[in-house]
Structures are given as C-alpha cells and as structure tokens.
C-alpha cells in the first residue's frame with residue numbers, strides 16, 4: 001500500500017514516521033493519556049515515566065551527561081528561538097553580541113534579525129564555496145561583548161557539515177556559549193555534545209522518522225552551566241524553561257526514533273551515500289554541465305544538491321510529475337528568490353536558480369533511485385532542448 005503517488009526524495013524537508021515509532025506512540029493517545037505533570041496518580045505517573053524514557057533515549061544519542069539536560073519543545077524552530085532569545089536575555093549583563101552565519105536556517109536568522117531590532121548586535125559570517133565558515137574569521141569576530149556563537153551542524157539545503165568540534169573549542173577558549181541547530185544532523189551523523197564542546201543544541205523529531213511538532217533542546221548543566229531565560233511562560237514545566245503540557249505521544253515517538261537511528265545510523269548512511277553518489281555520477285554522465293553544491297565529503301550522506309546548467313530548478317520540479325524533489329528548503333520555496341544558501345556560496349545567480357535538492361531516506365528502494373535518475377535526466381534534457 002502506498003499513499004504517495006510519487007517517489008519521495010525530499011527527506012531533508014521531512015520524513016515519514018517509522019512504523020516502529022508509530023507503534024510506540026499509539027498507546028499514549030487512548031490508553032496512557034495522563035498528564036505527565038499530574039504525578040499524584042498512576043495515569044500521570046505512567047505518562048511521566050514514558051517521557052523520562054524518551055529523555056534518556058535523547059540523552060544517549062547526544063552523549064549528554066544527564067537526561068535533565070534535555071528540554072522538550074514543539075520542534076527545532078522553537079528550540080532555536082529559546083536558544084537565541086534565551087541567551088540574549090539571560091546574558092544581557094555580560095554582552096550583547098551574537099555570531100552566526102549567512103547560511104543558517106530561517107529559524108535562526110529571523111531570531112537574529114529580531115534581536116538586532118531589539119538592540120543586540122549580530123555578526124553574520126560568510127561561508128566559502130562549500131558552505132563552511134572560516135575559523136580564523138570566527139576567532140576575529142569574537143569580542144569581549146560576544147555571548148553566543150550559533151552555527152548549524154549540518155545545512156538543510158546543501159548538506160554541508162560544519163567543523164563543529166573546532167567551533168566548540170574556539171567558543172570554549174573565548175568563554176562564549178556555542179549553540180548548534182542539529183535538526184538535520186542528529187540521528188543521521190554522529191553527534192557528541194561532550195566531545196564537540198556543544199553547550200546548546202536544537203533538534204527535531206520529524207527529520208529522523210519521528211512525528212512532526214515535537215523536538216528538543218539540549219542545555220548543558222555543567223562545565224559551564226548554561227542558564228536560559230524562557231520564551232514561553234506558564235506552569236513551569238521542563239525546569240521552568242518551557243511551560244506547557246508535554247506532548248507525551250510525540251515525545252515517546254521522538255525517543256523511539258532516536259533509539260532506532262542510533263542502531264541503524266551507520267548502515268542507513270552507507271546505503272544513502274551510495275545512492276547520492278550514484279545519482280551524481282549518472283546525472284553528470286548524461287547531462288555534462290552539472291555542479292554539486294555543498295562540500296564533496298563533509299556532507300550529510302542522504303543529501304545531494306546540484307545545479308544543472310541551463311535547467312531552471314522551478315521548471316524541472318514542475319516537469320517531474322512522479323518524483324518529489326526540492327528547489328530549496330521547504331520554508332523558502334514559496335518565494336521566487338533563489339535560495340539564500342546557494343547564493344551565499346559565491347557563484348552566479350544562474351547556479352542558484354538551477355539548484356535542486358534531492359534527499360533520500362528509508363522510504364526509498366534502489367528502484368526508486370533508478371527511476372528518479374532517469375526521470376530527472378529526461379526532464380532536464382527536455383528543458384535544455386526547449387531553451388536552446
């Protein structure tokens with residue numbers, strides 16, 4: 001049974017829920033429906049226990065010291081908001097300067113724009129042709145007023161993985177907090193908040209075969225102890241940092257999703273890397289002028305972003321009737337502006353206008369990949385012949 005009339009190659013936008021995740025969630029809708037904060041009775045206590053199991057599953061995939069360092073939220077957008085506004089407010093007496101980079105997700109960039117309106121200062125570091133910030137420029141940007149460095153772990157459009165450990169070391173040397181948006185990375189590539197000197201980390205369940213509308217924030221409690229001001233006030237849930245009744249089924253599903261990811265990350269990644277490489281080789285062989293966007297090796301194994309010369313991505317995506325790929329990130333594809341990420345890499349506007357993102361996942365088979373490659377090549381050739 002397939003609900004989708006097409007081959008889904010947009011796993012960077014969102015993933016289907018893994019059937020094992022759904023199975024783990026189901027009892028928490030109609031059977032174990034207590035409020036996890038109502039621990040005076042069994043119904044609430046059972047919900048609370050399930051939440052703590054999930055918190056431990058999240059702790060494990062992050063290699064955090066304590067599960068208390070995990071706060072549950074509605075997703076990575078909210079987590080990014082808590083990280084940025086939370087640090088800006090709480091550390092206002094220490095400084096007012098934040099460093100981020102131009103290729104961040106809008107969830108970080110829009111917070112930074114708002115913080116600037118509120119009188120804070122933000123440095124937007126440029127990136128090189130692969131989408132990586134220059135570590136010397138990062139060092140130079142740090143001042144005595146700098147309170148936060150926020151650099152994403154892996155980019156949602158081009159898949160480039162940042163030198164996170166090096167950034168974490170620089171942040172630590174300068175006594176500046178380091179936040180990373182790991183929505184695309186956690187569950188797909190190894191993440192270790194201890195080894196990488198990460199202080200605050202955002203994640204989201206629906207990028208790793210968990211449900212939509214649930215995510216989390218890692219907040220370091222020791223060495224250093226990070227303190228954040230809340231963004232949402234209320235009942236004091238989640239150590240006062242994120243009030244609101246917990247989404248128990250969602251949280252249970254997210255924990256399960258990370259447990260599964262931890263177990264099969266390596267084998268999934270190996271399979272996906274073979275597919276994305278194969279697609280690049282075959283499309284390049286057939287079409288000639290194809291440019292890969294993002295870093296050739298420091299990248300998410302399931303992401304491929306390419307620009308085919310003479311083929312506008314909007315036209316290609318419309319032509320591809322049975323294959324779902326993306327012209328940019330889901331959040332920006334409503335606009336006609338080319339992606340801010342590809343534009344930041346320093347190439348021609350044509351290259352940005354022809355960028356397509358293909359992201360594979362567990363829902364795909366080798367046959368899907370073969371079919372998609374053939375369709376993309378055919379459609380691209382048709383568009384090229386029309387243009388010429």
Ligand SMILES: *Cc1c(COP(=O)(O)O)cnc(C)c1O
Nearest residue numbers: 075076077105107156183184204
């Ligand atoms: C998907 C994504 C987000 C937003 O996550 P939600 O859980 O959908 O709010 C933020 N940052 C990155 C890098 C993403 O890929």
